[in-house]
Amino acid sequence: MPSPSLFFAQLFNGLALGSLLALVSAGLTIILGTLGVLNFAHGAMFMVAAYVAWWTMVATQSYVLAALAACAVLVVLGMIIERGIIQFYYSRPPEDQILVTFGIGVVLVEVIRVIFGGISHSMPVPDWGSGIVNMGFLIYPKYRVLALGIIAVALLALYLVLYRTRLGLIVRAGIEDQRMVGLLGINVKRTFLAVFALGSLAVGFAGAVYAPIIAVNPEMGEQLLVQSFVVVVIGGLGSFPGAVIGGLIAGEILTLTTMFNPAYSHVMLYLAMAVVLVLRPQGLFGVEGRE
């Protein structure tokens, strides 16, 4: 049996990973829920954001600039992708949408590989985030504690956008009934663009905040994409609360099972997904009857 201190440390690790998964999955799920498009390029966009943050940080030594640059680049990138490609796919079968976003993901990864090469980079932690924090039950790198707080604030901001603004109302209505939103005289074109940009912003911010914690390389988004799919399956399609709770559950599963047997931690995550599929196919917060 693991010691209590290890248990708390892992619980906290799970919270840190879970909050990241929550933010990334939230971006994925609002795009999926509103536009009906499953963005297979989401992981690659996370990777692009991390590269932009890393490059800006190295060039300017400013963490704030790095985060801003990552967000700005991702919003612009998201808008280019939506206007340039995805808008032509709304009337096409879901399989085609998956194929094209998968292709976009491949192109983004390869563009980064051509520019920066295939090796891993590490983004320096900002001065205010260096050092460690002693929280009594565990000693933890300061930046990771702060990153958890920053992501929590980002999730709160996203919550306010979704539940307190007109755009959020449309997004949530779209998740309930996509066709109806189109019939209500809402400017679907502009809304879809805004939602795609919002989802891109979420993943861009996540990439910037997480870049100092993990190795920055062209493949870094792949794992995250798969894990965010698991989160969406567990949490339920298009559901913001589902993404947050599902993200935290996934994070805790990954870290807590590591205590007992690291070899099985990833496998456990997929087993949890399989259990949810059997017991509650629509996901924890999903609406029955929606595909």
Added chain:
Amino acid sequence: MTGMTRDTAALRWPWLPELVTAAALIVAPWILPHLGFNADIAARILIWGLFGLGFDLLFGFTGLLSFGQAAFYGTGGFVTAYLSTTGVIDNVILCLIVGTLAAMVYGVIIGLFALRRTGLYFAMLTLAFGEMSFFLENSPLSEWTGGENGIAGVPVPSIHLGFLEYEFSSGWPLYGFIAALFWIGFVLARRISRSPFGMILVSIRENTGRAMALGHAVQRYKLAVFTIAAAYGGLAGGLLGVLQNYMPPGAFALQTSGQLVMQTVIGGAGTLFGPLVGATVWLWLRTVLQYIPDIGAAWKLILGIIFILLVTFFRRGLCGELIHWVRHRRAATTEAAADGHAVERQVPETAPAPERESSGPVTLERGRVPQIEPADGTPALEARGLTKHYGGVHAVTDVSLSIGVGELRGLIGPNGAGKSTLFKMLAGEITPTAGDVFLHGQNVSGVGPTGICQHGLSKSYQINQLFDSLTVRQNMLIPILGRNRGPFALDMLRSLGGVERLDEQVDRTLDLVGLSARADAPTSVLAYGEKRRLEIGLALATSPTVLLLDEPLAGMSPAERADTVALLKRVRRGRTMVVVEHDMDAVFELAEYISVLNEGELLAEGTPEQIQNDDRVQNAYLGGMSEDESA
């Protein structure tokens, strides 16, 4: 023109693609070296092509886009490699067979979970299960798989028959071994694609719900084809280890699944050759571009861009676009030649279908649908206390109906009265909140649409549910196959053209709904009225004893309406029918007894005269307006 396909060349030489493929594989070793391919690359292309044959059946034919095929490629590969390197089985060919079987078993397990969802979810789930397999190989099973190191030293296959000893050493001999297996795999895949089983797969891709309602156990077909795809993946994975003398853990990686999807789409999904062509493009680009300075590193970027362009503008892929272009040209030529007869041909379909009251009862053969004896007084269809509530919305509340054998019942009511919901419950499409449905005295609640269709009840839909990319004839095949073969049959190696009297049955139903002249037209080019008749024809072709028609006359022109009313009169002999219709004149003309639904409840029942004079019915339709206002 009564064949299953208009492809006359294919009819004359049914084995042509197989023979051409065999010839190409045989001469390849003398030609490919001049094009920059060595034996290793040629064998690799074939392995991807073999892997892709199974995936094409899954994605191209059945429409199931899996991003987790690497799981089966890896499983087959590692089982083969483990068995052959540890000497558990000392025959590599036997190892390959066991590896393939292992992949199939794993396919059944994963399929049982992943196939619980469709569309986007299926893609996500297969991707996730693929990653799970990667992690399984990498750590928990690393004792056997070598984890990140893989398994080295996989031997080449050899034959020991006493009189014949031969080792397929690496290079062109090993190519020969892989080419032979590819050819067998191709022959089998092509047979599957042209079998009744294959036809059902296509119907699932085109319209899963309707395939289910026409009596096919769709889930079982999906699991079957998923397992077949796993088998192809397993064999291809086993061959990869044999070819490289080493089984890499990367076989399980997401990139493997992704590469398979991209190659298939580039080459053309649904063509069987597509994955092979895609793999050729992929490996050729990689090989050639790598030697060009400045571009070498970008070979995959170029592929990615090509992929996006193909998906956006040429979704059929290289082979698919070629086939489409050839067919298009051939059709244009035929049409030009037949131009003179076109007017003549038009006549029978625009003229009202002749009444054939004298030709006796028009009943199709029943196949496995039991013939029901009408005499014992059991109603053909009975609903007892059917209720459907969606949260607080009471769509249907406590409706009981009893419809006698041979009766034609009209079901009317204002919009939102719950008629369609009631129909869906009767056809097994939705589960009632309460109540039961009895078909010829048998409780069929919870049997589902497939089972209910196999019990002899069929429904035509208010909104056409057709198999859009198929021809009229192929559409009609789907219900007839459901009737002849039952809910599920693994007749994968049987030729569709070889099924006895299939053409005859199709022709008879087409004749019945007046679409004989349009038999080989693609469904998408039909006029609305023709589509409507095909919709009814699909329900009829299952040879139902009870037929539900949801607004058969919806949206029809007066001429089409007259045709359809005549059709309904023709087909009602020997059948029990329930018709939901807003066209009151037609209902009063057709039905001998009418049930009126209002706000989810049964309001009145009676003969057309009784209903016409019923005050409650009039009030329901007039929506509370007083007498003089409505006048």
